[in-house]
Amino acid sequence: xxxxxxxxxxxxxxxxxxxxxxxxxxxxxxxxxxxxxxxxxxxxxxxxxxxxxxxxxxxxxxxxxxxxxxxxxxxxxxxxxxxxxxxxxxxxxxxxxxxxxxxxxxxxxxxxxxxxxxxxxxxxxxxxxxxxxxxxxxxxxxxxxxxxxxxxxxxxxxxxxxxxxxxxxxxxxxxxxxxxxxxxxxxxxxxxxxxxxxxxxxxxxxxxxxxxxxxxxxxxxxxxxxxxxxxxxxxxxxxxxxxxxxxx
Amino acid sequence: xxxxxxxxxxxxxxxxxxxxxxxxxxxxxxxxxxxxxxxxxxxxxxxxxxxxxxxxxxxxxxxxxxxxxxxxxxxxxxxxxxxxxxxxxxxxxxxxxxxxxxxxxxxxxxxxxxxxxxxxxxxxxxxxxxxxxxxxxxxxxxxxxxxxxxxxxxxxxxxxxxxxxxxxxxxxxxxxxxxxxxxxxxxxxxxxxxxxxxxxxxxxxxxxxxxxxxxxxxxxxxxxxxxxxxxxxxxxxxxxxxxxxxxxxxxxxxxxxxxxx
Numbered sequence: 001x002x003x004x005x006x007x008x009x010x011x012x013x014x015x016x017x018x019x020x021x022x023x024x025x026x027x028x029x030x031x032x033x034x035x036x037x038x039x040x041x042x043x044x045x046x047x048x049x050x051x052x053x054x055x056x057x058x059x060x061x062x063x064x065x066x067x068x069x070x071x072x073x074x075x076x077x078x079x080x081x082x083x084x085x086x087x088x089x090x091x092x093x094x095x096x097x098x099x100x101x102x103x104x105x106x107x108x109x110x111x112x113x114x115x116x117x118x119x120x121x122x123x124x125x126x127x128x129x130x131x132x133x134x135x136x137x138x139x140x141x142x143x144x145x146x147x148x149x150x151x152x153x154x155x156x157x158x159x160x161x162x163x164x165x166x167x168x169x170x171x172x173x174x175x176x177x178x179x180x181x182x183x184x185x186x187x188x189x190x191x192x193x194x195x196x197x198x199x200x201x202x203x204x205x206x207x208x209x210x211x212x213x214x215x216x217x218x219x220x221x222x223x224x225x226x227x228x229x230x231x232x233x234x235x236x237x238x239x240x241x242x243x244x245x246x247x248x
Numbered sequence: 249x250x251x252x253x254x255x256x257x258x259x260x261x262x263x264x265x266x267x268x269x270x271x272x273x274x275x276x277x278x279x280x281x282x283x284x285x286x287x288x289x290x291x292x293x294x295x296x297x298x299x300x301x302x303x304x305x306x307x308x309x310x311x312x313x314x315x316x317x318x319x320x321x322x323x324x325x326x327x328x329x330x331x332x333x334x335x336x337x338x339x340x341x342x343x344x345x346x347x348x349x350x351x352x353x354x355x356x357x358x359x360x361x362x363x364x365x366x367x368x369x370x371x372x373x374x375x376x377x378x379x380x381x382x383x384x385x386x387x388x389x390x391x392x393x394x395x396x397x398x399x400x401x402x403x404x405x406x407x408x409x410x411x412x413x414x415x416x417x418x419x420x421x422x423x424x425x426x427x428x429x430x431x432x433x434x435x436x437x438x439x440x441x442x443x444x445x446x447x448x449x450x451x452x453x454x455x456x457x458x459x460x461x462x463x464x465x466x467x468x469x470x471x472x473x474x475x476x477x478x479x480x481x482x483x484x485x486x487x488x489x490x491x492x493x494x495x496x497x498x499x500x501x502x503x504x505x506x507x508x509x
Contacts, residue, residue: 050380050384074383074384075386077384079384085376085377085378086381087378089296099385099386102387103386149385
């Protein structure tokens, strides 16, 4: 469904992506792992066109994404940002119903609110949360609202950027389970980026490791522990010693 | 050789950097103007911006005008008394307020209050990925964030200037009649008699231009803010300084345009 071929991106002298080639099938849940600053978020932003790649090709269903109508392309995606990226000035339900309140698919406010409440219920939040502002929510609740917003328009592809960052282990487990359940229920294609190995095992069908700007290893999640790649083994076991420099 | 070339290279790089920034800012202004007339229109965001930029700026603009009008009356009276022209206080206060001090001081106060808040808000939105989130929700950030604010400021600041003009003239009236011994009826008659429609109109046009500048600079520096608290702080400072300087420069250009002989 999504295919990246030799994608490069540099910021000044810092060559973050140095030829990423990666494919994700329809309905598949791929988790991209890699150290901090390895370019995982940039990879997602390149696919969405938030950060244009310097060279290489990104295709959605075989079509070059730069040639697809922008709004129609973005309408197929939902994204959960690392910090939630909820709009501070809008109430929780207005955040979730953002697409439904604006643009071509605009709905009356009451209908949009009802749909937002349904999405909030799906991520385990009651109607009492709907009229709060994001600043009034805990970190875990903000993630859930971000998740509700990401799935509000029933996207075909969902991106999760560090979905459990900053959460306690229990809340991280709740979010991981929610993501897995929603992705399976919706039949959506998912790309998650994380360095939390518990999330990897809970969410992934397949895992890819981004290191030194390229996909260093990829395979099914079940093959992770048996893989003989020293970088991958150092990463999944969190060892300070190994081929990946601790100080980068 | 290097001693000669090095300063030239630094100067050249600075000039090129400045020109590039001006070019990017100009392109941003053109983009905002082009989106002003193209749907979709975010009326709810426009109304909210109108309230924040216009209504909530009234106290600061009003107080500034009140004290400025009073001080102006005192200054003109003291200066005019040197050549027996103290009687011109009402007309000079009125003309000075509506042509110059009302729009310029109003614009500068709005720059301090509004350009800073727009830059800080949009800068924070950029740093916390809210602007990226807008894109993923099929919403053009410039159209959703910048255009309503620029439109609201362009419409609201002339109204603020008009209110400021009235309050400033009232400040002059209070000082003139209470402190300088002017007869209230004579003061009002002289104010109205020597004030022309274009005096007021030119100030309102200036107000619209200053409102455009203030919101544009706030949006531009906010949306191009650097990372972290330091980046947002620098964007906020740059927005206020640039808006203030551009207001003073535009004021000169517009005054030259409107009143040069």
